[in-house]
Amino acid sequence: MTPRDPSEDANDQPGGSRGDGPRGSRWSDLDRPPLNGAALRRALVREGGLWSGVDVVQRTGSTNSDLAALADAGRAAEGAVLVAEEQQAGRGRLDRVWTAPARSGLFFSVLLKPAEVPVERWGWLPLLTGVAVATGLSRAAGVNTALKWPNDLLVTVGGEERKAGGILAERAGTDGVVVGIGVNVTLREDELPVPTAGSLSLAGATNTDRDPLLRAVLRSLEQWYGTWREAGGDPALSGLQETYAAGCATLGRRVRAELPGDRSIVGEAVAVDSDGRLVLATAEGVQEPVGAGDIVHLRPE
Numbered sequence: 001m002t003p004r005d006p007s008e009d010a011n012d013q014p015g016g017s018r019g020d021g022p023r024g025s026r027w028s029d030l031d032r033p034p035l036n037g038a039a040l041r042r043a044l045v046r047e048g049g050l051w052s053g054v055d056v057v058q059r060t061g062s063t064n065s066d067l068a069a070l071a072d073a074g075r076a077a078e079g080a081v082l083v084a085e086e087q088q089a090g091r092g093r094l095d096r097v098w099t100a101p102a103r104s105g106l107f108f109s110v111l112l113k114p115a116e117v118p119v120e121r122w123g124w125l126p127l128l129t130g131v132a133v134a135t136g137l138s139r140a141a142g143v144n145t146a147l148k149w150p151n152d153l154l155v156t157v158g159g160e161e162r163k164a165g166g167i168l169a170e171r172a173g174t175d176g177v178v179v180g181i182g183v184n185v186t187l188r189e190d191e192l193p194v195p196t197a198g199s200l201s202l203a204g205a206t207n208t209d210r211d212p213l214l215r216a217v218l219r220s221l222e223q224w225y226g227t228w229r230e231a232g233g234d235p236a237l238s239g240l241q242e243t244y245a246a247g248c249a250t251l252g253r254r255v256r257a258e259l260p261g262d263r264s265i266v267g268e269a270v271a272v273d274s275d276g277r278l279v280l281a282t283a284e285g286v287q288e289p290v291g292a293g294d295i296v297h298l299r300p301e
């Protein structure tokens with residue numbers, strides 16, 4: 001898959017390259033070891049499995065943009081995985097920037113083509129990915145994670161909820177979705193892009209070795225995606241709706257939903273409905289489903 005940095009194959013050497021650190025970085029390579037692309041491929045790519053290829057590049061603008069361009073050109077198969085050690089134009093939801101310094105986290109995109117699932121149910125893909133990321137990381141990093149609706153990954157740092165990861169899902173080609181995942185693994189307090197951000201290491205993770213973390217997330221994603229597809233994308237039948245609700249820190253909280261067009265609604269988040277929308281119960285006794293926008297967790301009244 002392209003575009004690739006010519007130096008990327010350094011990652012294919014066992015132990016990876018240990019040369020100069022990235023330009024402008026205060027970290028040496030020994031502080032932040034590289035991913036081992038060859039070992040990841042060996043562990044993840046197998047006949048009949050979902051992952052058809054795993055490419056690791058040193059640096060790019062955005063793995064979502066790159067994989068979407070390949071999908072648009074018909075040059076990427078279902079299950080293609082593109083990982084970057086660093087992103088220089090990482091993108092978040094709602095046209096925000098996603099900060100991704102070299103080797104500080106997991107920055108990757110996967111191409112999914114759920115042909116047997118009706119398109120109306122594809123909106124569950126980012127939520128499904130959130131469940132897979134939270135499950136994989138809770139297991140492999142030894143840290144508690146929760147989801148803020150729709151798919152921010154939260155950790156607790158010094159008693160505060162902080163955002164350590166996020167998911168950006170975008171249609172690509174005629175029949176696919178590129179799901180991009182960003183997780184802050186070893187970002188230190190003084191490196192955080194915003195005070196509300198956190199990282200797995202700041203939350204006390206017992207393991208911050210990115211290879212096993214990435215494997216755990218991709219294995220969990222393969223499992224959840226398989227179960228959901230077999231259920232025809234039905235969120236209840238696949239158990240996804242229930243599992244999502246169990247891991248969602250937004251439910252039961254007082255929140256403000258900031259909607260497109262400068263409108264906002266305040267209410268208690270009471271459910272995630274079968275379309276993946278967050279249902280707010282307002283003080284007026286109305287149940288308002290919210291499908292898009294920003295959610296702010298408020299203090300209890």
Ligand SMILES: Nc1ncnc2c1ncn2[C@@H]1O[C@H](COP(=O)(O)OP(=O)(O)OP(=O)(O)O)[C@@H](O)[C@H]1O
Pocket residue numbers: 092093096097098099100152163164165166184193194196197198293294295296
């Ligand atoms: N590496 C990163 N880690 C965490 N947040 C980041 C990172 N890079 C950029 N950001 C952005 O910083 C902003 C602050 O995140 P925060 O969770 O506080 O607020 P938010 O605006 O409610 O985010 P969201 O809409 O995703 O819920 C977000 O827009 C987030 O996308």
Ligand SMILES: O=C(O)CCCC[C@@H]1SC[C@@H]2NC(=O)N[C@@H]21
Pocket residue numbers: 061062063064065087089090091092093094096098100106107108109152165166167168180181182183
């Ligand atoms: O929280 C968000 O708003 C979503 C952040 C998604 C970031 C990931 S990093 C890999 C992929 N490539 C991108 O440009 N964005 C996603």
